[in-house]
Amino acid sequence: MQAPRENAVLVFGSTGKLGRQIVTQLLEEGRTVVAAARDAQKADTVFEELGLRVGYQADKSKGILALEGDVDITNPESLNRPELWAGVSQVACAVGPIFGRLPDGKMGYLDDMTSERVDAQGVANIASALQSVFKDKAKSRETATVLPMTSEADLVKWQRLDDVIMGGQSSSALTLAADGSGAVFSGDLIIEGGGFCGARTKALDLNLGEFDGVALEVEGDGQTFKLNLKTADQEDLPECTFQATFDTLPGRSTTVYIPWREFVAVKRARVDPAAPKLDPSSVRQLGLVLSRFEFNGLANPNYWAGKFSLKIKGGIQGFREPRPAIVFVTSAGVERNAKIGDDETARKADIPIVQLNPGGVLNHKYAGEWAVRSAGIPYAVVRSTGLTSEDEDTDFVLEASQGDRISGKISRKEVARVAVAALGTAASVGKTVEIRRSEAAGDRGKASSQPDLERLFLTAVQDRHRPRINLAPLPAPVPPPKPPTPERTAEILSDERVQAAQAAGRGGRVRSEEETSAATSVTVVGDNRAQVSAPGQNGAQPQGDGDEAVPQNVKEARDWIRSWRASNLERKLPQEEKAGVNS
Ligand SMILES: NC(=O)c1ccc[n+]([C@@H]2O[C@H](COP(=O)([O-])OP(=O)(O)OC[C@H]3O[C@@H](n4cnc5c(N)ncnc54)[C@H](OP(=O)(O)O)[C@@H]3O)[C@@H](O)[C@H]2O)c1
Known part of the structure; x- marks a missing residue:
């Protein structure tokens, strides 16, 4: 049976030492990978040595591999073949210049694959191709109503759940808004004997797996509300839900976006670390709550006793953020090299690779970054610090920085983990980070978990927002400086x-x-x-x-x-x- 080619990641540089790690890890995650290579035969050999094969892997849950040969990124023609892009939704780029011993015994660039041609021109060719291949791909957040709340029939699906069930006296109702634009959750919160009001749906069967979270267009009164959610995993577990809080502004309309990661698993109002991971593909119940408490008995900072009102326009919506169309792996040092330009004193004070900048490699990789950033598609740039020679088995905590101020080291396997994590999260979009192993005592032997890797991006700002964290905008590319004597x-x-x-x-x-x-x-x-x-x-x-x-x-x-x-x-x-x- 021909393996399908859908939602695939096209990997450039797939035969390289880093690229093959990216291919392997993507397959481990069950993704479909299209490995682009100049020489299909070489690629075949490389993958065979890794125990990978074209088509389904031996364990079918380990993804599907396709191979596209004759792809030379310095030749735009080889990128313009529609079959190369069939089923491709994302790209990972781990190319690099090819330096080695030439037939005459001297060291040099093989096949003319200089940094200028590969890192700058070739990557710009990829960026240009992506502009047309992904021209219809969403570039910003998309929303869709998943539970309308604009008719009586819609509201029949909801029921009250106030503190009277535990002896309280609060009361609430969910009614249609007078202007027909949605529903209003309103009532009277009485602290004595309870202190919460709620409205929750009867049994639902919603698959929200294609979304990144829930969006609500709300008009509130300044109080902080909860959105509760129950999945199929919790169906037989009373008092277990996932909960998130959202703020409102008095009398003002705002749209709140609550990603799945903001939902906290709760059991009897306490955070439940043992709860299963939220599976948005099987939502069985949704609820709105105003409570005097947040989690673990902490007070809700924005509530008061008495009347309250929360208008939900349209209904409950799902939202989806774009993932990066390309994750481009480059090198730490490229930005500071561009900043230094012809300032020889500053260059002498920098790290050796910036002093040497062999063949203008840092300039060319930076030009490649600019091509990617300028293509108008969602991107992430991952700048590796010094690569270790081997992928030793010891684990390390990984850390990220922005503004090209760190140096350090990292293995190709670790860079690949970060690149694969970047492909899988909307949090990496529009961001450039430098990554390295943590040098802190005690961090050796500890691996970064999947959420840790996502956090590397969550804590970074988008390139266009650098001034928000006091970083100057990215410097413009400059030509390579005069090489050192x-x-x-x-x-x-x-x-x-x-x-x-x-x-x-x-x-x-x-x-x-x-x-x-x-x-x-x-x-x-x-x-x-x-x-x-x-x-x-x-x-x-x-x-x-x-x-x-x-x-x-x-x-x-x-x-x-x-x-x-x-x-x-x-x-x-x-x-x-x-x-x-x-x-
Ligand atoms: N060494 C360090 O400390 C350090 C630090 C930061 C970043 N980096 C960078 O990390 C990147 C990856 O390193 P690596 O060790 O994996 O490099 P590598 O093993 O030399 O792999 C380079 C890859 O690029 C491909 N490639 C080169 N020219 C191409 C072209 N014209 N068309 C299509 N593919 C082309 C090669 O394909 P073929 O197999 O067909 O040749 C190969 O797959 C490099 O850009 C490197 O500069 C290195």
Whole structure:
């Protein structure tokens, strides 16, 4: 039987050391993965070695793998094939330049896959393709009424549940609003002997699995209400519900969005940590409550005895936030490198990778980020700190930051976990984070759980809201600075941090001898001002003076990027930044 291809994640760089981790973990989660590769045969071998196979995995709950060969992201044609995108709803991008030993024995970029061509031009090609492939995809929150409350027939489904059941004297009713726009939950709250009023539905069978939470358009009186929900798992458990609170403004209409994660499992008014996870696909009851208590006996901060009124317009709605259409893995250092520009003093004071910036890699990865951000689709950018050489088995707590201020290390497996988590949560949309392992004593051996990974994004702000946390807007891309002289390069490489990383087997990825058999030529990277960068593992090959020394394909790539930047970025930038982008 042909495996279906629906709601799939298309992975670019799927054969790479990071990409194959992303593929593996997505399949573990049961997702359908389309692995894009330049060479399908190589990809087949890579996946076979990982115990993966095209189609259903041996354990059918472990997802479906499809393979698309001949995908070279530097060639826009190979991205324009409709069959590549069949059934694809999201993209993960983990590509990188290909550095290794060339047939002539020197180190260089294999197959001309320089950072400029892969990280900047290739990623911009993906971003352009996404603009058309995902043009009809929702870019903002969507809502739909799941339980209308605008007719008598709608309200027959509800019943009263006031404190009289436990000897109180409060009373309430759910009635149609006079203007026909919805329903009004109103009554008289009496503290003595009780202190709550409620309206709840009779048995329901609602599948809200496609939503991220519940939305209510309310007009209240300034008090804080509860929305209760009971799922099939709690059907036989009296006094067990999921509860969330929402505030109202006196006499003002507001829409409240309550994501599933804000619902707390409660048993007899106490938080119940042993309760099952909320399963929104089987909602059996919904309820509205005004109570003097929140959870665990804490007082409701916004309630008073006496009359109350809460109008619900339309009814109960479900809402859905867009997930990222693309999760792009780049590198810490790209933003500070753009900020530093030609300031040599600032560069000398920064970490070795920023001092070296081999082949302008940080500039090119940053240009790729800008292409992704400018495409007008929901995105997430995950910037990895220094990758460890192996995926050791020890677990670490992971942490995230914004503004490109941290350095540190992380394994590819961990980066993949964060990238996969980013694909699965709306909380990552529009955000750029740097990630690393926590260095705190005692964090070794502790893994980040799934909610921990989601929290990395929940605590981050969207890029457009950076000033809210006192971060300047992202700097505009700039061309690569002049490479360091050979003397300066030697000095940087002798830095104890570089020595320690090299001793630990870390540093830039260099292809092994076996991987380099397809190598054809070395390419020089840099802008027109670039002179010579030191040969060796961490640097680009010597470069020529001007355009004459640059191969034609690189010139074309450069022209393409410049024109892309001009058309896509210039009009979005403030006037004073334009010079920086196009110079
Ligand atoms: N080393 C560090 O400390 C560090 C830190 C932060 C970020 N990073 C970055 O993390 C990324 C992933 O690292 P990695 O170790 O997984 O790299 P990798 O093993 O070299 O993988 C690179 C992937 O990109 C693919 N690729 C290259 N050019 C392509 C093209 N033109 N079209 C389609 N695919 C192309 C490669 O495909 P093929 O198999 O066909 O060649 C491969 O799958 C890199 O961008 C790296 O720069 C590294």
